[in-house]
Amino acid sequence: MSSNSADKSDKKLPSTEKLDLIYKMFEGYFRGDPVVHVWEAKGELILGLGAEIGYKLLTEGDAKSFTEGALWDDRIFDLFISGMAYALRNELSLPEAARLLLANYLENPSIRPPKKGGRNSDDNFDWTLGFALNELKMDGINPTRNEATDPEKECGIDIVLDILEQLGERKGHTHESIRRRYQRAKKKFPYMP
16 A cells, blocks of 8 residues: 555544534534533633623632723623623622723713624634534544645544534535634634633
8 A cells, every 4th residue: 555545444533422422512502502611710711601601700710800801802891791790680799890890881881892893703603613623633533634635534624514414504614614713713712622
């Protein structure tokens, strides 16, 4: 056998359990199941669902830095608002920096940073995608393929596209669009498992 030919027995395949996990993750995403958010604050990972993560970042992280960041980053500001709403609905205590920013915002809504231009991101899809591709990577399957050296080799994106097809959610998703989303997800979620 030449060094350029591929032996089918060398092809890495994900375990059935891994495929089931990824299928269930995307199925849950499309069904609207809650997604666990993971952020880092003070060198610690903070986990939370939906609005809860904003509150946890305020109380378990550095509230002063978080509220300062909310004044210049619209995503952090959205987390701040959802965390405040969570705290108020659940009658939870709030750090002084958070109370002051909320009061300032109520008096002057223009302090909210403007939304950044470009496409609306779907953080939950991007997180699910990144998590799925990292799970496949742990099984020895590269998330993306090297088009220059091995354009026919199956990669994690091919598996994700097959799962999206099975779920009837492939519409508009191509190998290239998923690859770009994965690249953005790696930047957006640097502590993705």
